[in-house]
Amino acid sequence: MSQKKFEVLVLSVLLGGFVGLGIATDSVAGVNINIGTPNLNISIGPPPPVVIQSPPPMAVIPGTYVYMAPNVGVDILFYHGQWYRPHEGHWFSAPSYNGPWAYVAPAGVPRAILELPPGYRRLPPGYQRIPYEHVRGNWERWEREKHWHQDKDWRGGWKGGHEEAGRGHEMDRGHGRRD
Numbered sequence: 001m002s003q004k005k006f007e008v009l010v011l012s013v014l015l016g017g018f019v020g021l022g023i024a025t026d027s028v029a030g031v032n033i034n035i036g037t038p039n040l041n042i043s044i045g046p047p048p049p050v051v052i053q054s055p056p057p058m059a060v061i062p063g064t065y066v067y068m069a070p071n072v073g074v075d076i077l078f079y080h081g082q083w084y085r086p087h088e089g090h091w092f093s094a095p096s097y098n099g100p101w102a103y104v105a106p107a108g109v110p111r112a113i114l115e116l117p118p119g120y121r122r123l124p125p126g127y128q129r130i131p132y133e134h135v136r137g138n139w140e141r142w143e144r145e146k147h148w149h150q151d152k153d154w155r156g157g158w159k160g161g162h163e164e165a166g167r168g169h170e171m172d173r174g175h176g177r178r179d
Contacts, residue, residue, distance in 0.1 A: 046101045047087035050074055055132030056097060061120045062154045065143045066112050067135050069097060070123050077113055078135060084113055097132075 056069035058078065067078040076097055077084045083094045085101060091109045092101035128151075141147070148154040 044090055044103050046099075046103070047074075047085055047092055049099060050076070050085075052097055055136075057129040058132055058135045059123055059127060059129055060148055060154060061116060063117060064112050065139070065148065066116060067130070067139070068120065070121075070129070072097075075121070078139070079110055079113055081139065084109065 050072065052069075052072060056072055056076075058067040059070050060067050065079070069076045069078070075086055078097075083097050084104070085092045085094070091104045091106070091113075093104045093108075094101045138147075
């Protein structure tokens with residue numbers, strides 16, 4: 001086996017182990033692997049910690065069953081029992097809104113999150129806030145029973161000039177369609 005093939009094999013095994021195990025900690029250490037090849041350097045560190053003192057109120061994003069925490073200074077999304085957060089073009093997930101955040105490979109980010117409607121970050125005045133405990137305890141049943149389909153704001157989306165120009169699927173924020 002050639003040296004180059006051996007290095008690629010070792011890198012694949014190491015990366016598979018890191019990603020496959022899904023080990024998440026509160027540390028700020030990143031992954032940086034360099035096996036004698038100066039052009040091969042992978043470094044994906046976790047996002048800066050966000051400490052939320054109490055469960056944040058949530059809002060369902062129209063046309064989806066993705067929930068956002070609108071009063072938090074960064075994008076934190078809840079979908080199918082897991083939290084997601086973009087940072088520097090990468091996605092991270094966590095079992096709680098306070099982390100610990102673990103890197104998610106692009107193929108592991110749910111399509112519903114990648115295809116959020118433009119302007120989803122800006123809530124119209126008076127849009128319903130849902131207590132975190134209600135979302136956490138009911139999201140599965142709400143999706144199964146199509147609970148939000150009965151809500152006219154959810155069905156119609158956020159219309160009437162509430163979308164921000166130039167906001168939406170920005171790749172530098174980790175949003176957008178998978179290629």
